[in-house]
Amino acid sequence: MIIGTLIGMAACSFSVGAEEAQMTRLSKITVSAEHLPAYRDALAEEVRASMDLEPGVLSLYAVFDKEDPTRLTILEIYASRQAYEQHVKSPHFLRYKNGTLHMVTSLELVDVDPLLPALKIK
Template sequence: MTQLQVIARYTVSAGQEDAVAALVPELAKAARTEPGNVSFDVYRSFDDPRSLVLLERYVSREAFAEHRETEHFKRLVLEGIVPLLDERTVELYDVTG
């Protein structure tokens, strides 16, 4: 089974940095408990505190789909974080090496 690497890029709306910063650690902690999660790491840009990158790895595409159906994803990402962003992109990659 091929693992899936997810790269999510967030640009936080001006003035919402603290609100997002309070939610992201809770998301990472919850995601790491999922049986299909391999890793979940969050990075804030050194040059732009509004720029975050989330590097997530799952055992399969199915595990990522299951992640997106969890209560914590819906509550923290869709209801909590996304409304506080100017931009969000999510890239999916099969792990090949």
């Protein structure tokens, strides 16, 4: 009984620490075909600025579906929830968001738990 409780407490501690240490999300986006080139340019500018200017943005890795390039997924990794909150208030993110609203036909934000949170992307 005590061992089970200790294991449960350790798992809770690990989960809480992992949440505080890192926030990971998948952004699943569909863009209208006529706006795809302009959207790609705006996203590339935003990703570069975020990675260059924000130490709390650990990864913004965008991939486009080969079968349907209007569909993309962005793997977003932030050092913390606070880093994410700062990111969405940054001038470059707001410029991207407001400038592409009319281009996006769907957006799904999926918070995910990484298998190995401490693993770094090379």
